[in-house]
Amino acid sequence: MFYQNKNIIVIVTGSIAAFKAAVLVRYLIEQGAQVRVSLTAAGAKFVGPLTFSTLTKYPVLQDIFDQNDGQVLHVKWARWADYIFVVPATADFLAKAANGLADDAASSTLLASSARKIAAPAMNDQMWENQATKRNVKQLKKDGWLIIEPVVGFLAEGYDAKGRLPEPEDIILQAQVRLLAEKVL
Template sequence: MIFFKNKHILVVVTGGIAAYKSAILVRSLIKKGGNVRVAMTKSAENFVTPLTFSTLTKHTVLTDIFKANDGSVDHVAWARWADFIFVVPATANFVAKMAHGIADDTASTLLLASPAEKVIAPSMNDQMWNNPATVRNIKQLDTDGILIIEPTTGFLAEGYDGKGRLPESNDILEQAQIRLLAKNGKLKNKNVLITAGGTKEALDPLRYITNRSSGKMGYALAQAAVEAGAVVTLISTVERRLPFGSKLIKVTDAREMLDTVLEHFDKTDIFISAAAVSDFRPAKQSNQKIKKTGNQGLKVELVQNPDILATVGAKKTGQFVVGFAAETENIVEYAKNKLVKKHADMIVANEVGHPDSGFNVDNNRVIIFRPKQAQKEFPLQSKIDTARSIIEEIIKSVFE
C-alpha cells in the first residue's frame, strides 16, 4: 500500500535554513507516486530557488499571488486541487499566521482557502520552539485538526544541539502516513498488545537458547495496528525501529514475557502473540561461564516453558486473542489443533524454513484460521502488507 500514490500533494516551503530539505521531501513524494506541486514564501526563495522545485515537479512554482499563468486565480485553483498540503519547513512566523488565520501572502492565503488535509513540520531555534507564543500556536493548530510533525533534537544552525531540527523526509512521510490513516481507523482507542521476537533462555551468563525469529512480523503488526488507530503496546525481545505512536517494553525470556503480558492483559482489547516463544529452557542456569572439560560433551536438561497463548486464552474475558503457528510441516492440522487447545479466536499459520518467507526475511505467506469459519490463505507479500491483511481480518472478526 502506497498511501500518497496518485494523490494531489501541495508542498509549501517557508523561509528557514531547513528549506533545502524540502527538495528531498518533494522528490520522495514523487517517487511514492504523488502528483506534487510547490508553493513558496518570498523568504524561502532566499534559501532555495523556485527553479529547483519546478525542475523536480515539472510544474510552475507558485510564489506570487498576483501572477496568474492562465487567467485563473492560481491560489484558489491550487487550494481546491490539493488532497494534502505539507508545510515543510514551517517557521515560527508561518505557524503563527496559520494559528491566527492570517492570509497576507501566497502561501498563507492558499492554506486558508484549502479544505485539504494539512501536515506541518515546524523547524526553528529551540528557544523559539519553546516560547510560550509558539506553544500556544502549536496547540491551536492541533485543536484545528492540523497534523503536526514535531521537530527533533539535533545540531541546529546556531551551532549547538537543541530541539528544533527538521526531521528527515522519510520520517516525516512515515509519521504522516501512520497518523493520517489512524485518524479514521476502525481500531481507534482500542488497546492492542503484541509480542515480538524470539525469547532467549539463559544457559550461563554468556550463552542462551533461542530461535531464528527476527521480530519483523511483530513490529509490522504494531505498525499496522497503529495505522488502524489502535493504542499499541509491543512486548519484544529485539530492538528494531519502533512504529510511531507505539510503546515498547523490552523483555528477554519466556517467563518475563508472560509476566509482562499478564500485567497488561486486563486492559487489552486485542492480544496478538506473534513472538516465537521458546518451548523449553535449561533446568539450571550456571552463574559462571560453563567451561570445557577435556573432550567430554555437555548434557543440558531442559524443562518446559509456560505457554503464553494458552494462559491468556484461558484467562480472556472478552479480549480477542490471536496466536501464530510457525510450522515446518502439517500446517493446517497443527493450526486447527492450536486454535482449539489454546482457546484462541484466531490462529495465523505460516511455514518457516523457506528462503522467501517466514523467519528473518522481509516477506511472509500465511493462512488464517478462525472457529467455525473456512480458512483464508494469503499470497506471498511483504510483512507489512501481511500485517495489514491480518489486522483487517481481526477488524472483520471484532466489528462485523
Template sequence: MHLSGKRIILGVTGSIAAYKSAPLCRLLKGEGADVQVITTRSAEDFVSPLTLSVLSGKPVLSEMISEDNTWNNHIDLGMWADLFLIAPLSAHTLSAFATGTCENLLQAVYLSARCPVFVAPAMDHDMYLHPATKQNLEVIKQRGQHIIGPAHGELASGLVGEGRMEEPEVILEKVISFFSANKPLAGKSIIVTAGPTQEAIDPVRFITNHSSGKMGIAIATSLVEMGAHVKLIAGPVQEKIPAGLIHIPVISADDMLQACIQHFPTADAAIMTAAVADYRPSTFSDKKVKKSEDDLQLPLSKTVDIAATLGKMKTKNQFLVGFALETNDEMVNAEKKLNSKNLDFIVLNSLNDKGAGFGTDTNKVTLIFKGNKNIDLPLMSKSKVASNIVESLVNLMHA
C-alpha cells in the same frame, strides 16, 4: 508506491531547513504523489524554485498574482489538494496560520484548504520554546492540524536542542500512514499470483494456457486500494501492471512455486489466481526439436501444486484463497479443492457461464467457504468481482 493519485501541496517557508524540502519533494514524487510546491518569498533565499520545479515537475508558485499577471487561484489550489504539507514551517508563517493572516499565496491556500494540513516546524531551540510559538502551535493543533516534530538535535545555530525539522523520510512516513490508516488492510501484506505459466519444451516452444492475468491484477489493485502491501507474482502477461505494488515476474510453474514459498511466510494472506500448468515437459531440449516424418511423443511430468503447498505451510494467522476453473461437476470439484488444499475459501468460475473465464473483462463466480456457505455473484466486471473477493477476505481477516 503508496501515494499514487494523491495530490499534495508542499508549502516551503523561510527556514534554514528549507533545503530539506528538495529531498522531501523527491520522496513524495517517488511514492507517486502529484506535488505542487508553493514557497514564500523568504523560502526562495534558502532553496531555489528551479530545483523544486524540476523535482516536482511543475512550476513553483509563490505569488498571488504571477509576473505575467495571472492569478494563482488559491481557492482552486485549496480544493485541488488531498493534503497540504508545510515543511519547513517557520515561526513567522506559524504565527500567520494561528491568527488567520493572509498576506501571501501560501497563507491564502492555508485558509482556503479543505484538506488535512500537516506542518513540520523548524526553528532555533529558543524560538521554538518561546511561549508565542508554543501558543501558536497549540492553536493550530486545536484546529485539528497535524504537527510533525520538531526533532531534538544539532541546530543550524550550533546549539543543540529541540527545533530541528524532522527528516524527510520521517515526514514521508507520517503522510503515508495518514492515507492508509483508516483502510481495512493497512499494515497487511498479501501475495497474489496471476497469469499463466510457460513450461519450456525447447528454446523456442513452450506449453501455456489462455490466462490473461486480468483477474489477478484486478484483485491486486483492489487490495492496494484497501491499504494492503501487495506482492504480485505474475507469469508472462500483456496487461499493464498497476502502480503501488511489488511486481515479481516469473515464467514457469516452478519459478512461481519458489517465489510463493519465499514470500508466503511473511504474508498475512495469499490469493492464488494464476493458471499454473499442471504438467511440464519431462525433459528440456536445449536444441530446437527437429521436425521428422514421425509423430512426436512428449512425456509430461506433474508440477507441484502451489496452493496445496501453501496450504501445508499456512499458520493459524494466515489466510489462503484459491481459484477453480471448472468445465464440469463444478461445485463438487471446487469443494474438493477447498478442503484438500486447506483454503479459507475458493472462487469458482465455470467456463459454462457466458462472459466468464479467460481474456474477458467480465466474470461470473461463486465464492465457496468452509461449512457449505456460498456466495453466488452475478455476471459483473472483473474489478467488481475483485472487490467482492477482497471484501470477503477482509471480513475473514477481521472476524
C-alpha cells in the same frame, strides 16, 4: 502506496532546513503523488524556485497575483490539493496559519483550502519553546492540523537542541502512519 494519486502542495518557508523540502518533494513524487510547491519569499532565500519546478514539472507558486487561464492560481491549487505539507514550518508561518492570516500566496492557499494540513516545524529551540509558538501549535492542532514535531539535533546556531527538522523520510512516514491511524479510529 499511501500517497499514490494524491495531489499534494508543499509549502516551503524561510528556514535553513528548506533544502530538505526538495528531498521531501522527490520522495512524494517517487511514491506516485502529484506535487506542486508554493515558496514564500523567505523560503526562496534558501532554495530557489528552479529546484522545485525542475523536480515537480510545475511552476512554483510565489506571487498571490499569479493567474492561470484567468483563474486565481492559489485558489485553483487550494481546491486541487488533498494534502498540504508545510516543510519547514517557521514560527512566523505557524503564527500566520494559527491566526488565519493570508498575506502571501502560501498563506492564502492554506486559508482557501479544505485539504488536510501537515506541518513540520523547524526553528531555534528558544523559538520552539516560546509560549507564543506553543499557543499557535496548540491552535493548529485544535484546527485539525497534523504536527510533526522537531527533533533534537545540531541547529544552525551551532549546538544540539530540539528544533531541528526531522529527515524527509521520517516526515512522510509519520504523516502516513498518523493519517492511517485516524482512518482506523
